[in-house]
Amino acid sequence: MTKRIRSKIARGSGELAILSLVAEQPLYGFEIAKQIDERTNGALKFTLASLYPLLYEMEKRGWLEGRWQSNEAGRDRRYYHLTTAGRKQLVPLRQEWRAFFQALDSLAGVSNA
Amino acid sequence: MPDWNELIRERLGCEAEGAVISELASHLEEVYEQARAQGLNQAASEERASQEVSDWRVLAAQIRRAKGGNFMKRRIRSFWLPALFTLVGSAGTLAAGLFFRLRPHLYVLRDYSLHGAGWQAEFFLHWWWLATLPIFGAMGAYLSLRADGTPWDRLAASLSPSLFVLTVMCVILAIGGSDLLQHLGFALGTVEWVVIPGIASLLGAMPLIFQSRPSKARAA
Numbered sequence: 001m002t003k004r005i006r007s008k009i010a011r012g013s014g015e016l017a018i019l020s021l022v023a024e025q026p027l028y029g030f031e032i033a034k035q036i037d038e039r040t041n042g043a044l045k046f047t048l049a050s051l052y053p054l055l056y057e058m059e060k061r062g063w064l065e066g067r068w069q070s071n072e073a074g075r076d077r078r079y080y081h082l083t084t085a086g087r088k089q090l091v092p093l094r095q096e097w098r099a100f101f102q103a104l105d106s107l108a109g110v111s112n113a
Numbered sequence: 114m115p116d117w118n119e120l121i122r123e124r125l126g127c128e129a130e131g132a133v134i135s136e137l138a139s140h141l142e143e144v145y146e147q148a149r150a151q152g153l154n155q156a157a158s159e160e161r162a163s164q165e166v167s168d169w170r171v172l173a174a175q176i177r178r179a180k181g182g183n184f185m186k187r188r189i190r191s192f193w194l195p196a197l198f199t200l201v202g203s204a205g206t207l208a209a210g211l212f213f214r215l216r217p218h219l220y221v222l223r224d225y226s227l228h229g230a231g232w233q234a235e236f237f238l239h240w241w242w243l244a245t246l247p248i249f250g251a252m253g254a255y256l257s258l259r260a261d262g263t264p265w266d267r268l269a270a271s272l273s274p275s276l277f278v279l280t281v282m283c284v285i286l287a288i289g290g291s292d293l294l295q296h297l298g299f300a301l302g303t304v305e306w307v308v309i310p311g312i313a314s315l316l317g318a319m320p321l322i323f324q325s326r327p328s329k330a331r332a333a
Contacts, residue, residue: 029136030143048140048165049172052133056179068132068261078136 014054015063016097017044019082019090022064028077029055055080063089115159117141124169125176132261133176141165191262195270199253199314203274206249207242215241222301236305246310247317249274254318264322271318275311279303 017036021027027035032055033046058064063086066078082090104110117138125134141162148158166172180187217237250271257267269276286299315322 028139030140033140048137048144049167049175052137052140053172053175053179056133056176060179066136075139076135077139078132 012093012097013044014046014050015058016090016093018054018058018080019063019086019093022080022082023087023090026067026079026081028079031077032080058086062086114142114145114155117145117162124166125173130180130261131263133180187261190260191257192266192270195253195256195260195262195266196273198256199249199270200273200277202252203242203246203249203310203314206245207239210239210242215239236301238305238309243310243313246274246313249317250314251317251321253314254321258321258324264324267318267322271314271322272311275307275314278306278310282306 017040018032021032021035029048029051033048033051036044036046055064055066059066059080062083064080065083066080068076069079070076101110118134121134121137121141125137144165145158145162148161149155153161217239219235219237221235253270253273254267257270262270282299282302286295289295
């Protein structure tokens, strides 16, 4: 697998992970990275360097909207909200990944591995 | 604990916008605090935070690319639109007041006509108009703040009526020559249309300009 394809897969999975999380509730960057880490048992990890360029890119595409809000402790955090365009994007993205894993499974039997 | 804002500003370079610096700094701060809560000492916690970015130049380039397409749009929302709103609002109020014949107050500083020069140093103050400027100044700064404007954006947006008049006056002075009366007229005009309105606008905008964080846009 070339580096380019690997990077595309990582990027695509990151987009799906972020959109799915933010669809549940608005989250700020650190919380997004933390939840992805916890909910995938560490299989997917986001650092500052991998997370924010992706968040800003998704914001530019209009899938997310960042808004500064104070949390209960009075700290300002930039919470990412899912936009209507982001919600629309989530459906085909899920379908693409489902098809991708089914194809991979039929080829390599990854679900039984 | 390191000054995360300063660290990010240093590493990303001066062109990074304040909102990005604040956001990334708060991320590193949380990584550091999480490490401390897990029992790591200060040095180890700082080390963990520093591991979040392996190459700052690559990150800076990625952020620039991700944000780049947005730059003009952001600039329009954080500066040009608030400035235009403030300018049109204050000019419209002045025009409406003049239309309804609200009179300015005349201040004569020195009457040269008594000495045969036929000219008096005077200026008008439209007090009723000046009273509305803090509102427009505050609204310009607020609109800029809501759009993640920097303190300079907010300041410039709130002062846009004064800056616009100053620009026009400078152009007129440059075209019109340079005798003493014109310089005196320019100085009085600057006080009348730039300095005093600017101070009035700033009175309203000041609390919003000096908010501690560069961006604090609330949910719409």
